[in-house]
Amino acid sequence: MSETIKQFLYLNRKAPYGTIYAWESLEVVLIGAAFDQDVSLAFVDDGVYQLTKGQDTAGIGMKNFSPTYAALGDYEVKKIFVEKESLEERGLSLDDLQHLVWEDEDDDYAEKDSIKLVSRDEMAAIMDGADVVFSF
Amino acid sequence: MKFAIQVNEGPYQHQASDSAYFFTKAALEKGHEIFRVFFYHDGVNNSTNLTTPPQDDRNIVERWAELAEQHNLDMVVCVAAAQRRGIVDEGEAKRNGKDATNIREPFRISGLGQLVEAAIQSDRLVVFGD
Numbered sequence: 001m002s003e004t005i006k007q008f009l010y011l012n013r014k015a016p017y018g019t020i021y022a023w024e025s026l027e028v029v030l031i032g033a034a035f036d037q038d039v040s041l042a043f044v045d046d047g048v049y050q051l052t053k054g055q056d057t058a059g060i061g062m063k064n065f066s067p068t069y070a071a072l073g074d075y076e077v078k079k080i081f082v083e084k085e086s087l088e089e090r091g092l093s094l095d096d097l098q099h100l101v102w103e104d105e106d107d108d109y110a111e112k113d114s115i116k117l118v119s120r121d122e123m124a125a126i127m128d129g130a131d132v133v134f135s136f
Numbered sequence: 137m138k139f140a141i142q143v144n145e146g147p148y149q150h151q152a153s154d155s156a157y158f159f160t161k162a163a164l165e166k167g168h169e170i171f172r173v174f175f176y177h178d179g180v181n182n183s184t185n186l187t188t189p190p191q192d193d194r195n196i197v198e199r200w201a202e203l204a205e206q207h208n209l210d211m212v213v214c215v216a217a218a219q220r221r222g223i224v225d226e227g228e229a230k231r232n233g234k235d236a237t238n239i240r241e242p243f244r245i246s247g248l249g250q251l252v253e254a255a256i257q258s259d260r261l262v263v264f265g266d
Contacts, residue, residue: 028252
């Protein structure tokens with residue numbers, strides 16, 4: 001759709017519920033996938049809660065959109081960076097997050113992990129390396 | 137330089153729209169190009185014609201509209217965010233069976249692809265919000 005390929009970073013910083021930022025951020029990612037850019041997602045601060053498994057929103061009467069993250073692999077979103085310190089500060093670990101994968105068509109459609117834990121310093125370098133940072 | 141601007145917060149409640157306005161105005165006055173201003177989340181509320189602030193306060197909606205008219209600025213309101221929050225133009229009113237419109241022209245309602253395109257086409261995307 002476009003000749004220019006840029007490094008897109010979607011930076012998710014807020015809890016999944018309480019405000020609509022997380023859900024509307026995901027809508028941009030899904031629409032943006034049609035533009036064939038080099039896409040990464042980053043989750044920092046309360047944003048790490050967006051990826052937690054077992055979300056149940058029945059009590060707050062809101063749509064549970066967390067299953068949508070599992071579809072990201074089908075949208076060619078293969079790089080999901082989660083900041084290690086943000087998890088630790090909230091008493092969370094990788095085991096508390098959904099297991100997100102993408103299928104590598106060059107490797108007999110093997111499922112590969114999308115989530116990579118990175119340190120705060122590494123996250124800073126990822127942001128620095130991006131051409132465009134969508135901050136939500 | 138060519139800028140894309142994203143406004144994520146509504147008027148008055150939050151300073152983001154004011155800051156985005158002053159940034160956009162200053163950039164234009166310095167001879168930079170603004171490829172597009174994209175209004176998302178509660179930022180879509182910056183486009184309602186029905187806003188009526190006290191007379192001794194700034195009129196944020198009118199101010200954006202005037203800047204756009206002066207500089208032929210493209211101001212796009214996200215359709216999905218607008219539908220949730222009741223920002224309606226004639227096309228949307230017809231499509232969704234509503235009996236009123238409230239968008240202040242030259243704001244226009246369009247899709248998120250306009251934000252992604254703006255980010256691709258511009259040298260910088262500057263996001264205003266929390």
